[in-house]
Amino acid sequence: MRSWHINGERLLDDLNHLSSFGARPEGGIDRPAFSPACSEASRWLAERMREASLGARIDAAGNVIGRLGPDDGSAILIGSHIDTVPGGGPLDGSLGVIAGLECLRSLSESGANLDRAVEVIAFSDEEGAYLSMLGSRAMTGTLTETEVDTAHGRKGDRLADAMATAGFDIRKLHQAERTRQSMSNYLELHIEQGPVLESRGLDVGIVDSIIGIDVSEYVLHGQARHAGTTPMGERRDAGRAAAEAIVHAFDDLDLRAVPEARITFGDIEIKPGASNVVPGHARILSEIRAIRIQDMRQIRNGVDSAFDSAAARHTVRLEKRYLSGDVPSVMAPDMIDLIGQICIDLDHKFMVMPSGASHDASNFASLVPSGMIFVASRGGVSHHPDEYSEPKSLVTGTNVLFETVRRLLARSNGGSR
Ligand SMILES: [Zn+2]
Structure with a gap:
């Protein structure tokens, strides 16, 4: 099989151009889903697709889709996202989309006769400005009516309104x-x-699993009382119960010894919030990440029982509520092997590794054989203006992606190319 390469200069130019949409003067990019900056970036991307004769279309969820090859039949999908977190970097999501575009352009230029189509997709709202992974979940049919109806932004603005402002109708979301x-x-x-790839001096990471996320809310209702006159034994202190529950939840996780699992209590609210009042109310958000679904369940049970027993000890009432989450997912062993073989053939140093961040790929992994390729991030920094990867790494990763597509196509062509 003759080897082809992608056009590295064109890849880097387009990445650079994309980073101008929503760029802040002080550095970083603000490009949340359905914002004017994100819509502008989508239109620009669709235009690049049209220039390359990839028949760009934007679906009912705001996903931007380009396609090469037959109009009918199944397609190899290459996806990621172009929305960013507030003050995000130029590569998270954007790399995957521009690399996909570049793969399709290079395939088209190689004159390959495609029996099977290849698509590049920029998924809408991966970062969850309104609803995390809205686009890929709409495409894979995993959205529930309730979450769509209640989805809102940080300022309380509804998804329906944000979509309408950007020219979409939330009632048509199912069409995606x-x-x-x-x-x-x-x-x-x-x-x-x-930081793993950089610290080990590796070119490529091949993802074998994507971590699942569980966000739950624990609300403790105690009794607000005078901090001086209420004896310690007579308090129903919601703050104390919260503190104990949190410590015990961490202790429980330590005992389980699941190295890739994480618990974070990043949002804690104590009321009424005065130094001289016993807290009558506490609200804690827990975020659990794990790679195996059974670990996820056990860790969540551990957090639940830490709150149950702390609440019982301090006679406070506990309300538990599951807020949102993504189940852990595994990449296809066949795809891991294929990408590994490509790294060997192209002489790239690689490792197989889990992903601690969630990605659109999670939603496809249970439906079709899926594969994910990582390149090194400088200092492991992301969701930050300083996010950076060596241009050489970006080109290497795109070439590995390109070769993966070519070999998948060669299989469907019966290896005739
Ligand atoms: Zn991303």
Whole structure:
């Protein structure tokens, strides 16, 4: 099989151009889903697709889709996202989309006759300005009516209104759903967003699993009382119960010894919030990440019982509520092997590793054989203006993605190319 390469200069130029949409004067990018900056970036991307004769379309969820090859039949999907967190960097998501675009352009220029289509997709609202992974979940049909109806932004603005302002109708969201038969594989190139590849001097990471996330809310109702006159034994202190529950939840996790699991209590609210009042109310958000679903369940049980017993000890009433989450997902062993073989053939140093961040790929992994490729992030920094990867890494990752697509196509062509 003759080897082809992508056009590295064109890849880097387009990445650079994309980073101008929503760029802040002080550095970093503000490009939340359905914002004017994100819509502008989507239109620019669609225009690049049209220039390359990839028949760009934007679906009912705001996903931007380009396609090369036959109009009918299943397609190899290459996806990621172009929305950013507030003050985000130029590569998270953007790399995967521009790399996909570049792969399709290079395929088209190689004159390959495609029996199977290849698509590049920029998914809407991966970062969850309104609803995390809205676009890929709409496409894979996993959104529930309740979460769509209640989805809102940080300022309380509703998803429905944000979509309407950007020219979309939330009632048509279901039209973005696709059949399993319209997809044959899913591929995503992404920056690692962690320090592992850089610290080990590796070119490529091949993802074997994507961590699941569980966000739950614990509300403790005690009794607000005078801090001086209420004896310690007579308090129903919601703050104390919260503190104990949190410590015990961490202790429980330590005992389980699941190294890749995480618990974070990043949002804690104590009321009434005065130094001389016993807290009558506490609200704590817990975020659990794990790679295996059974670990996830056990850790959540551990957090639940830490809150149950702390609440009982301090006679406070506990309300538990599951808020949101993504189940852990695994990449196809066959895809891991294929990408590994490509790294060997192209002489790139690689490792197989889990992803601690969630990605659009999670939603496709249970439907079609899916693969994810990581490249090193400098200092492991992401979701930050300083997010950076060496241009050489970006080109290497895109070439590995390109070769993966070519070999998948060669399989569907019966290896005739
Ligand atoms: Zn991302």
